[in-house]
Amino acid sequence: MAEKAKDSFVSIVLRLAIDSEAMNMVEAIGAFTPHRSAPIVVRIGDGLRVVRAPAASGQMMAYAYQKALVELASKANTNMPLCDDCRNYKTLGGFVKRATADPDSFKDGEFSVIETCVVEDLSGFMIVGKGRRGSRRERRKGGEEEEGEEAAGLRRTSPVWFSYLLPEPHLTSFKFEPQFHVRFNVKEGNNPFTVENAAAIYTLAIAIDVKAIGRAADRNGVIREVGDRDRRVALALEALRAVFHGQLFGAKKSRNLFRFEIVGGAASISNPLPFTLSPPIRGDESYVAKSYRRARSMVAGLSRTSIAQEINMAYFDGDGIAGDLKSIVESVVGQGAKAEGDRYCEKVEAGSICLERVRDFDQMIDWIRNKIFGKA
Numbered sequence: 001m002a003e004k005a006k007d008s009f010v011s012i013v014l015r016l017a018i019d020s021e022a023m024n025m026v027e028a029i030g031a032f033t034p035h036r037s038a039p040i041v042v043r044i045g046d047g048l049r050v051v052r053a054p055a056a057s058g059q060m061m062a063y064a065y066q067k068a069l070v071e072l073a074s075k076a077n078t079n080m081p082l083c084d085d086c087r088n089y090k091t092l093g094g095f096v097k098r099a100t101a102d103p104d105s106f107k108d109g110e111f112s113v114i115e116t117c118v119v120e121d122l123s124g125f126m127i128v129g130k131g132r133r134g135s136r137r138e139r140r141k142g143g144e145e146e147e148g149e150e151a152a153g154l155r156r157t158s159p160v161w162f163s164y165l166l167p168e169p170h171l172t173s174f175k176f177e178p179q180f181h182v183r184f185n186v187k188e189g190n191n192p193f194t195v196e197n198a199a200a201i202y203t204l205a206i207a208i209d210v211k212a213i214g215r216a217a218d219r220n221g222v223i224r225e226v227g228d229r230d231r232r233v234a235l236a237l238e239a240l241r242a243v244f245h246g247q248l249f250g251a252k253k254s255r256n257l258f259r260f261e262i263v264g265g266a267a268s269i270s271n272p273l274p275f276t277l278s279p280p281i282r283g284d285e286s287y288v289a290k291s292y293r294r295a296r297s298m299v300a301g302l303s304r305t306s307i308a309q310e311i312n313m314a315y316f317d318g319d320g321i322a323g324d325l326k327s328i329v330e331s332v333v334g335q336g337a338k339a340e341g342d343r344y345c346e347k348v349e350a351g352s353i354c355l356e357r358v359r360d361f362d363q364m365i366d367w368i369r370n371k372i373f374g375k376a
């Protein structure tokens with residue numbers, strides 16, 4: 001399992017209860033700072049309606065994640081490669097990632113970039129080059145050749161993906177509220193200002209394309225692998241833990257540090273094809289059952305094309321919307337399923353599915369780690 005698992009695809013969905021947050025604000029309008037918002041579809045009565053809801057961007061989460069990668073890579077006892085741009089992101093004002101470097105200075109193309117920086121490996125990059133176009137065909141990771149116009153620059157799609165933080169789609173699951181404050185200034189006296197705070201049960205989706213980590217094409221289109229790939233896969237997972245335990249995400253934290261808890265979530269690890277979990281929202285059918293049902297259909301369908309798909313899933317249910325393991329399995333597999341304890345596995349034609357219940361977010365990250373590397 002372990003070697004195969006290192007070529008797998010990980011999907012994570014989380015439910016976060018967040019109070020009084022101003023974590024992703026848009027430009028101030030005079031003395032008013034509005035929260036970022038996004039239109040979402042909610043059910044009202046027996047119809048669907050679009051409403052404005054508080055949101056936070058995937059870019060905000062990715063920024064926090066990159067900060068965590070730098071912290072972890074630079075504090076590790078044995079060196080993990082970091083380029084100067086990523087190491088000095090604070091003084092540069094963000095993650096520049098060698099964007100203006102000469103692409104030709106990277107002898108082995110994309111591979112040279114990821115070999116020399118774990119942040120660029122795990123979060124992608126774009127080195128724009130000098131604008132020559134159409135001069136080269138580039139071979140992308142995974143081996144497919146891309147047709148058509150190509151910039152002479154170098155780029156990489158991030159193997160780690162983040163969704164927007166979006167509220168659970170029920171009118172009672174989110175709220176905005178302008179909060180009035182006063183700032184004292186010796187020259188002008190009291191200066192009132194208003195910050196729009198939000199509270200929501202947010203959902204977040206994360207995906208990790210494990211097989212892409214530490215692997216990239218060189219200039220001959222040959223996919224090469226870094227020597228410390230296992231450590232980078234472990235880093236990808238531990239950086240996630242650091243983002244939440246260190247509350248690295250968000251903004252305005254000096255006076256608007258939000259209260260939050262990860263109340264529920266699920267993870268899946270699939271091979272050889274990617275599988276993503278259903279959104280972790282409250283509904284008539286539990287999102288874990290829905291994911292399980294979809295996983296089963298996928299595994300059965302792929303069996304008919306002689307692909308032995310393996311999907312392992314785990315979940316935790318702090319706010320009681322996912323249900324217990326026995327009822328989830330019975331609702332999908334039927335009464336005949338003998339689900340006992342916290343784990344259920346079955347063969348589905350040529351493939352297999354397992355579902356496990358864990359205690360919390362940390363146990364879930366440990367579970368993913370154990371699936372990839374085997375139990376220590």
Ligand SMILES: [Zn+2]
Pocket residue numbers: 082083084085086087097098117118119120
């Ligand atoms: Zn870098």
